[in-house]
Amino acid sequence: MVNRNAFLLLAIFCILFMFSSASHATSNPPGEEVSVCMGCHENREMSLTFKNGEKLSLYVDNHSLLGSAHKNLGCSGCHGFSAGDHPTKQFKDRRSLIISISDACKKCHTFKKGIHLRMVNMLKQVVCADCHGSHAIKPVKEAGESCFGCHKYGFSLSFKDGGRQSLEIEEEALKSSVHSKLRCADCHFGFSSKEHPERNFPDKRNFTIVTSETCRRCHFDKYTKTLEGIHFNMLLKGNLKAPVCVDCHGAHAIESGRKEKIQSARRRQTCHQDIYAIYAQSVHGKALLSMHNQDVPVCSDCHRAHDISDPRMADFRNDIPQMCSNCHANEELMRRYGLSTAVLQSYLEDFHGVTVSYYRKQKNTMRHIAVCTDCHGIHDITRTKGPEASIVKANLIKRCRKCHVGASDNFPDSWISHYEPNFKRAPLVYAINLIYTIFIPFMIVGLVLQIILHIWRYAVNR
Amino acid sequence: MIETVKKNGEYIRRFSAWRIIEHQANAIAFVVLVVTGLSQKFHDSTWAEWIIINLGGIDNARLIHRYTGLVLGFLTVQHILLSSYGVIMKKWMPSMVINIKDFTDAIDNLKYYFGITDNPARCDRYDYKQKFEYWGVVVGGILMILTGLTLWFPTKVFHLIPFLPGQIIPAAKALHTNEAMLAFLVIVIWHIYNSVFSPDVFPLDTSIFTGWISKERMIHEHPLEYERLTGVKLKGHHEANTVEETQEEDIKSAS
Numbered sequence: 001m002v003n004r005n006a007f008l009l010l011a012i013f014c015i016l017f018m019f020s021s022a023s024h025a026t027s028n029p030p031g032e033e034v035s036v037c038m039g040c041h042e043n044r045e046m047s048l049t050f051k052n053g054e055k056l057s058l059y060v061d062n063h064s065l066l067g068s069a070h071k072n073l074g075c076s077g078c079h080g081f082s083a084g085d086h087p088t089k090q091f092k093d094r095r096s097l098i099i100s101i102s103d104a105c106k107k108c109h110t111f112k113k114g115i116h117l118r119m120v121n122m123l124k125q126v127v128c129a130d131c132h133g134s135h136a137i138k139p140v141k142e143a144g145e146s147c148f149g150c151h152k153y154g155f156s157l158s159f160k161d162g163g164r165q166s167l168e169i170e171e172e173a174l175k176s177s178v179h180s181k182l183r184c185a186d187c188h189f190g191f192s193s194k195e196h197p198e199r200n201f202p203d204k205r206n207f208t209i210v211t212s213e214t215c216r217r218c219h220f221d222k223y224t225k226t227l228e229g230i231h232f233n234m235l236l237k238g239n240l241k242a243p244v245c246v247d248c249h250g251a252h253a254i255e256s257g258r259k260e261k262i263q264s265a266r267r268r269q270t271c272h273q274d275i276y277a278i279y280a281q282s283v284h285g286k287a288l289l290s291m292h293n294q295d296v297p298v299c300s301d302c303h304r305a306h307d308i309s310d311p312r313m314a315d316f317r318n319d320i321p322q323m324c325s326n327c328h329a330n331e332e333l334m335r336r337y338g339l340s341t342a343v344l345q346s347y348l349e350d351f352h353g354v355t356v357s358y359y360r361k362q363k364n365t366m367r368h369i370a371v372c373t374d375c376h377g378i379h380d381i382t383r384t385k386g387p388e389a390s391i392v393k394a395n396l397i398k399r400c401r402k403c404h405v406g407a408s409d410n411f412p413d414s415w416i417s418h419y420e421p422n423f424k425r426a427p428l429v430y431a432i433n434l435i436y437t438i439f440i441p442f443m444i445v446g447l448v449l450q451i452i453l454h455i456w457r458y459a460v461n462r
Numbered sequence: 463m464i465e466t467v468k469k470n471g472e473y474i475r476r477f478s479a480w481r482i483i484e485h486q487a488n489a490i491a492f493v494v495l496v497v498t499g500l501s502q503k504f505h506d507s508t509w510a511e512w513i514i515i516n517l518g519g520i521d522n523a524r525l526i527h528r529y530t531g532l533v534l535g536f537l538t539v540q541h542i543l544l545s546s547y548g549v550i551m552k553k554w555m556p557s558m559v560i561n562i563k564d565f566t567d568a569i570d571n572l573k574y575y576f577g578i579t580d581n582p583a584r585c586d587r588y589d590y591k592q593k594f595e596y597w598g599v600v601v602g603g604i605l606m607i608l609t610g611l612t613l614w615f616p617t618k619v620f621h622l623i624p625f626l627p628g629q630i631i632p633a634a635k636a637l638h639t640n641e642a643m644l645a646f647l648v649i650v651i652w653h654i655y656n657s658v659f660s661p662d663v664f665p666l667d668t669s670i671f672t673g674w675i676s677k678e679r680m681i682h683e684h685p686l687e688y689e690r691l692t693g694v695k696l697k698g699h700h701e702a703n704t705v706e707e708t709q710e711e712d713i714k715s716a717s
Contacts, residue, residue, distance in 0.1 A: 351613075351635075354505045358520035361511065367521075408620040413628020421632065428633040436640035443644065447652045453575035458661045460577070 033074040036083045038062055052093045064136035078104045101134075102127035147184040147191075161203040173253035187214045205240050211251075212244035219245075225306035243271065272299075278379040283388075285379075295333060301326075318360045320371040321347055346418040347372070367403075374399045384417075466691070468674065474691065476675040484537060485670045488599070491534040496646050498527035503639050531610045538603035557587040560597065564590035586686040595653055602645050609638035 046058040076082045091097040105128040111117040151169045201207040216223035226232045234242035279285040287293035325344035347353040355369045382388040396412040421429035466475045501510035517523045548554040567583035574582045612634040657667040669675040680688045
């Protein structure tokens with residue numbers, strides 16, 4: 001009995017309470033309105049079903065609401081609903097509900113200029129809630145990255161020349177890039193939802209070049225290197241086709257430059273297609289592309305990545321022996337392929353090697369001296385053993401004749417192919433060296449002994 | 463007529479003007495060749511780098527080396543030709559020809575140095591040490607000319623002698639560089655000792671500069687030539703040290 005009475009009492013109390021709050025809804029402070037709405041919307045089970053079958057939970061988290069920028073607006077401020085006036089609306093899907101509710105924002109937030117004006121007018125598919133959230137709404141500067149709110153849609157930027165650049169960013173690509181920890185504004189300096197300057201580019205290329213300049217804010221070392229590079233100098237001279245950072249590294253899907261050699265090589269295909277084709281047929285290229293060998297050099301290993309110098313210049317030529325020896329004088333690396341590491345030293349000891357070494361020191365090169373690539377090929381470097389050996393041999397005499405006009409067919413043999421002279425390879429050279437290594441000390445010791453004896457005799461006689 | 467003695471026989475003419483010029487030219491060319499050549503041989507070392515850079519670079523160093531080589535080559539060739547002509551046609555005395563006596567002299571001198579015999583070998587105009595150096599310069603010079611030209615004109619060599627194997631070029635380089643090292647060491651150690659530091663001549667053997675040699679040195683070092691020139695029969699070299707005083711009297715009266 002007591003139970004029943006108690007229940008009735010509670011029910012009456014509840015009904016009275018509801019009526020009293022409903023009648024005061026419009027005039028009461030928002031906090032009260034919220035608590036009325038929350039009476040139902042705190043229920044986690046409550047949901048709305050759209051025409052397309054999609055379901056939307058009608059649960060509202062009281063805490064996030066109270067922490068939001070709009071905590072003083074109350075529910076009706078945006079939703080127009082109140083406990084007394086709670087129309088049943090039918091939406092096609094969840095998206096159209098969000099678009100519809102976002103219209104309410106314009107009641108307070110009007111835009112006369114800037115990115116919001118453009119978005120509000122142009123981008124019908126992007127609404128305020130996409131960036132700012134709904135109940136937990138916060139000033140954007142506290143809300144974190146909101147750029148994807150707009151930039152996940154395929155809208156585009158148009159240039160003066162009529163070209164277009166899609167502004168759609170794939171969030172996944174960005175997240176898997178080396179820059180996943182960066183915020184948009186770290187690269188797109190000066191951009192935020194508030195500050196979103198409008199810029200006019202004559203064409204897409206100009207846009208890319210200007211955007212690329214942001215990289216140097218972090219990668220200043222690389223940037224200074226590019227200042228010495230041929231590509232930057234081409235750009236300075238007005239060749240806009242010269243590549244900038246993003247042309248090689250990509251923009252949002254940026255990868256570590258060192259990680260993937262094949263990717264690195266393939267990227268060069270874009271501009272240097274013919275050279276890439278030759279490289280792909282070379283001993284290095286084949287090993288990389290068909291065997292995924294990571295030891296072989298790709299473009300940037302020889303030409304360097306940022307301070308790429310003009311390979312037609314003498315300085316580049318004279319550095320080639322050192323360049324090749326980065327790998328070919330590396331004992332551990334060469335052992336894997338059964339190659340000799342004596343190639344550098346034997347070259348440097350030879351006539352050409354001495355000349356090139358001095359040209360490097362003198363900085364006033366007069367002539368083109370034969371370096372590694374002259375005999376072995378440049379991008380078409382071939383094996384010197386096996387079937388390709390005859391090709392190397394045939395190329396050799398042609399190269400010799402470039403400087404040694406009228407060289408006879410046996411002239412290339414005067415280069416004993418990086419071998420230390422031995423009895424089998426170059427018996428004459430070997431014999432001469434052997435005779436003198438015995439004869440010179442023998443002679444000198446003999447003469448010195450005679451001198452000592454002479455002095456000794458002189459001293460004794462006195 | 464060139465004087466053969468002066469100061470009353472105290473000095474005897476040893477070298478003609480041309481021989482003096484030849485020696486000086488040879489010496490200068492040799493020094494230049496050594497400086498430019500050894501710095502190429504030891505191209506890695508810092509002193510070589512300093513020399514080559516200061517000569518205006520490797521190309522300049524080679525240019526100087528080659529043209530100086532031509533000078534030395536010319537000196538060598540003219541010497542061989544003129545001397546051969548003189549010896550064969552003009553009946554000059556072939557004083558530089560090596561003979562059995564040179565070997566016995568060397569052995570005699572060794573015996574003397576070790577104290578086995580009491581007196582050194584009695585030599586003629588050129589002793590075996592001088593002949594050794596002379597032929598070293600002549601034969602070495604010919605080797606250096608041939609190998610040097612081979613290295614200077616590597617393609618021409620194959621045109622001249624088409625059947626030569628390719629390794630003739632590195633072989634020429636090996637020969638050139640090794641022979642140069644040998645010549646350099648012999649000159650620095652042996653020639654400089656014998657003409658500067660040897661107690662016989664210290665502080666300097668001036669005969670190749672003045673053309674004159676003192677009578678004492680002639681008697682001491684070239685007794686056979688002295689006897690032939692003056693007609694004075696020196697007493698047996700065995701007593702050379704003890705009879706020097708009386709000998710000097712003899713020479714004065716003879717001249």
